[in-house]
Amino acid sequence: xxxxxxxxxxxxxxxxTEVTADMVTAASLxxxxxxxxxETPSLVPPIEQSHAVALAVADAVARQAMLxxxxxxxxxxxxAERIRVCCWYPGY
Numbered sequence: 001x002x003x004x005x006x007x008x009x010x011x012x013x014x015x016x017t018e019v020t021a022d023m024v025t026a027a028s029l030x031x032x033x034x035x036x037x038x039e040t041p042s043l044v045p046p047i048e049q050s051h052a053v054a055l056a057v058a059d060a061v062a063r064q065a066m067l068x069x070x071x072x073x074x075x076x077x078x079x080a081e082r083i084r085v086c087c088w089y090p091g092y
Contacts (some may be wrong), residue, residue, distance in 0.1 A: 002044060006057020012073035013082040014062035026064040030057040058083050067079045 007027045009018035011019055034045035034053050045053050062079055074082065 002034075002050065002053050003027045004056060005050075006030065006054040007061050009054060009086060010058035010061025010065065012064045013058055013086040014074070016062070016071040018070050019067055020064070020070060022068060023061050023064045025071075026060040029059045030060040032043060041090035053081060055079070055087070058087075 003024070007019070007024065008024070010016070010027070016023070031045065032052060034049060034056065035042055038045060060073075061078065062083065066073045066079065
């Protein structure tokens, strides 16, 4: 629930040519950071934080993709902008 939206966003935003095991690990670790940062640490973050979690996961995945050479290297601002542009915002 928490890994896959951010994983997909990170892959799309970075233009990664493949999804590696280390990218999935980076996604999982980003979720774990949110879960442990709550007042009452738990296995998963509160659902109210799902959007923020997805953005953090996307960032971690994209950075790992760049590190592994399966995505073009972007600077921090360019990566943040790509994630913002590629992110889906529900609006009805």
